[in-house]
Amino acid sequence: MLMAHPVVLRDLVEQYETLRALHASEADSERVRQRMEDVAYTLCVSTGTRDVDAAMIAARHRLPGARTEDDSVLSRT
Template identity: 85%
Template structure:
């Protein structure tokens, strides 16, 4: 399977996290929710996963400096 470039993955993670914060602040924003779903879909396709949580973990593991034993990747810290 092809994996997206780490810079692309980092950008997608940052976009998703920013959108998630916006969505938490304004849950009624349809535009934010749609963009968040679009980024989640792109993350899933880019990492070969089927849900955004798995996609975020997979993307973080492909970033420079990631270590398999680094559990901070699993909880988003």
């Protein structure tokens, strides 16, 4: 599988988080929603995942300084 460059992944993660915040605060702007879907799709393709939550976790684990043994992203039940 091709791996996205860490700079690209960091940018996508930052874009998605910003768009998610905008989407939550605005009255469902169609432009923001569409851009968020586009970035989510790109994150999924870039990380080889099928949903944006898994893509965000995978992207963060591939960024410099990530602690791959850190299981804090796993839910505790």
